[in-house]
Amino acid sequence: MTADKETAILDAMLDLVAERGFHGTPVSQVAKRSGVSAGIIYHYFDSKDALIHELYRRIKMDYGRALLAGDPLSLPWPDNLTCVWLNAFRFYVEHPRETLYLEQYENSPYYDPAHFTNLDENMGQLAAMIQTEFAAGTVQELPFPVLYELTLGVALGLAKRQIAGVVVMDASELEHVAEACCRAIAK
Amino acid sequence: MTADKETAILDAMLDLVAERGFHGTPVSQVAKRSGVSAGIIYHYFDSKDALIHELYRRIKMDYGRALLAGDPLSLPWPDNLTCVWLNAFRFYVEHPRETLYLEQYENSPYYDPAHFTNLDENMGQLAAMIQTEFAAGTVQELPFPVLYELTLGVALGLAKRQIAGVVVMDASELEHVAEACCRAIAK
DNA sequence: ATGCCTCGATTGAACGTTCATTCGAAATGG
DNA sequence: CCATTTCGAATGAACGTTCAATCGAGGCAT
Structure with a gap:
């Protein structure tokens, strides 16, 4: 105990x-x-700040793990990205407390972007997936943060709206938006 | 004085x-x-909190005004949205302090989404513009927050990355992304 | 078994600091 | 001379952190 x-x-x-x-x-x-x-x-x-940082670290790891649910890496384009996109959205809406925490943390002085270059294991696999699509000529070779904002960034924004109760996305709308995001970065 | x-x-x-x-x-x-x-x-x-709220109100108004620079309402689809999108991005990167302030505020308990339904004058004009496009059959009839996240939400996310120094978007990349956002909500 | 010892876990009151806010007095200007 | 503006020390509450005291499980000798 x-x-x-x-x-x-x-x-x-x-x-x-x-x-x-x-x-x-x-x-x-x-x-x-x-x-x-x-x-x-x-x-x-060690301190209240250490507690804050540690909690962020754990949530961020859980998030990275959640993105890979359903083994999207084994799917062909664009099903792989759609899967990851839906995983992200689902994580956010099923973990509203964690989402609000992440957002507060990353928009506060606690967050050091330099410290963020530590792509963990799961994020690394996602980056590799994108690299593969670059090679296959299916995805535009834009900087990684740009691709992120055009896809998972949208999932985050929508999830925040749903958490706030401003919208409720049903399954078909989600599919629709996820596909729109795929199209936005497809070559 | x-x-x-x-x-x-x-x-x-x-x-x-x-x-x-x-x-x-x-x-x-x-x-x-x-x-x-x-x-x-x-x-x-009246208080520190009142100061915080008042500063938010003023920044938000400046933002709304900035979105309408270049009279996008008089342009045809999709130039109107592209113009607004670029206005948003430009406001964010040219006002990094304001952007960071908005983000901190809107991700904090200070922010009451119920109080946000007060669409000010400028935001109201934007909503009307979207309604017109609905009628013209050029834009998908998705909920307003969804359209926002697929367009201006992306501009915000990208601008935050640029403010953080993670990416630098040049003019042609911006045009490209703005067009991708338009396509994402086009019918 | 029994009593004892040890040591990490745990407590909550106390400490020193920092903060938002107040207030009486001084300055300003019309 | 009055009303408004300005000052900065004073106030009291709240906060993060510390610490001496207590607890309790488990080893050890008898």
Whole structure:
């Protein structure tokens, strides 16, 4: 019952930050919601900032893993990208707290883009997939961030709208948009 | 030398928030950078939060105005949307502080989406433009937020990458992406 | 088994700092 | 001379962090 406490702290942090932001979640509240004392948090994490960074790291890894669900790498173009696109959208809407956390983090001074060049294992596989499509002549050879914004960036934006309750995308609309994104970067 | 002070405060706030975030910009620092005393800020604004909201409101209005530069409403499809798209991108990259501020604000608990239904004058004209294209059968009749994410949302995402220094879009690439966005929502 | 010892886990009150905000007084200007 | 603007020290609350004290499971000697 020792590793449990660490995740309880992270989960409480996620809850509170998604709801009230970094500024609005004092360590004392994290302690209260996770059912531990304030002091013990500093046994598991060096500081509040370290806790914030660690939570980001874990969510980002889960996200990378989720993108590869259904083995899109084995599918032909454009089914591979459609699969990844739908995976991204599904992750976002099924994990609204995580999505809000990621967005707050990446738009805050906590986020250091230089530190982001550490493409993890899963992201690396995605980059390789794109390289293959470059070679096959199916995808325009645009910079990676451009391709990202034209595809997964749209999934993120739409998911945020759905989380906010502004729209509700049904399955056929999703297919439609995913295909539009594929077309936008196809050669 | 009295109305100047209000904008000096807002400008200092913009500087600091873009650089260190809401959490990292105490009122005392805003006072120092704007060259006024801490107390006087409360003569012009009810609270720090009120200052934050007011700055958002002004930036959002400037943004809406910038979108209509070059009178895109008088252009035929798809030149009208291309013009708006490029206007958005240009506003973002030429106003990096404002862009970072908008993003932080809209991803924070300060942002109330319900309060966002107040489409201001300029946004209203854009909505009307889209309605016209619906009638003309040139644009798919998707929900407004979906159309937004497929077009201006991409401009925002790309501009953020350029502000972060990850990519530099040249004029022809921009034209290319803007056209791809138009195609994505064309019928 | 029993009592003892040890050590990491855990507590929550206390600490020092920082923050947003207030306020009485001084300056300004019409 | 009044109203408005400006100052900056004072205030009190809230925060992140620390720390001395307590707990409790498990090894060890008897």
